[in-house]
Amino acid sequence: MQTLHEKLKQARSEEDVKDIYIKALGLKSYSKDLIDICTKEIWFEAKDTAKNSSYAMFTQLLHYAQDGLNKGETVPPFLAVIDTEKAAIMKTADVLPFLAKETVKWDKSASQYPKEALAEVSAHIGTHFVSFRIATHEDEFISTVNALLDAGRSLWQAYFAQTDVYSVREDYKLNCPDVGWYQIRNALKLRNTNGDGLSVDFSTFESAYKTLTEKLQPQVFELGFLRT
Known part of the structure; x- marks a missing residue:
């Protein structure tokens, strides 16, 4: 049986990537639109290449979150980014105060974010998301997302x-x-x-919320956000 990583290596489009993740996570109730995969519990931003950083993908996803908040809408408790090599998850509560300040100058299109927006978002979310390498941590990623979805x-x-x-x-x-x-x-x-x-x-x-927080803490040092 092929692993998730092996299937992703065969993806030829962003739609392929989305469909592969949807099947791997067993998603039943979702939509695909401006937000690549939208559930009531988690929003996913997807890419069909690993060349984009998690920071860049979260910047695009936070554009949609900001737009929703400005319209009086709400966002789900978790946000995630996925591509052919990696995935990352964050708690929405960790970015709501940042978005509430409305200091980021967004472009009209979420995919055409200014460099300044990427820099500002990156500076804030640097210690607020949990990363997974799909090739080595597929099972942990799937179990983490499923626990959040179930809860x-x-x-x-x-x-x-x-x-x-x-x-x-x-x-x-x-x-x-x-x-x-x-x-x-x-x-x-x-x-x-x-x-x-x-x-x-x-x-x-x-x-489930506490478990995600505990997964985040070691990565603060592992990924170089803070130095001892």
Whole structure:
């Protein structure tokens, strides 16, 4: 059986790369548009070559995140970049304060970002993402993404298991078609606080979140972000 890396080496287009990752990760509910692979839990930026750095790919992905935030939309709890040789994942919460400052001067097109934007994004995200070499860490990458997807999916299922009262739906704009992670998370936490309906267990999600953080810490030194 071919490994993920072997399949990626045979990719001839960005669509091939996306489809190979979708199959490897077992994604069922997703869309492919400006955001290459979009799920409620993770956004993926994909490339059919390894010549782009993770910083460059995250810069493009953060352009979409910034655009969404400016429109009052929300982004999922995780962001990821993938190509034929490598992959990387970060927690959206680590970049939201940076994006909220709106200091980056973006181009009209996400793929045509200015050098200044790349430099500014790179300086911020340098210690905030976990990298995987697909040739040697395929299993770890897949298991990490699946754990994050499963944890996020369980909370979405808990949310749709009951309907919130009108005041909560209005406060968090839960009836909007673009309802996202920020609204869902806070509505679920409010249910726990108010005792409305069944209690929602965040432990699986928090465990997956903590595990990603722990994977990041050794790479701060391994990848040269900080020196001892």
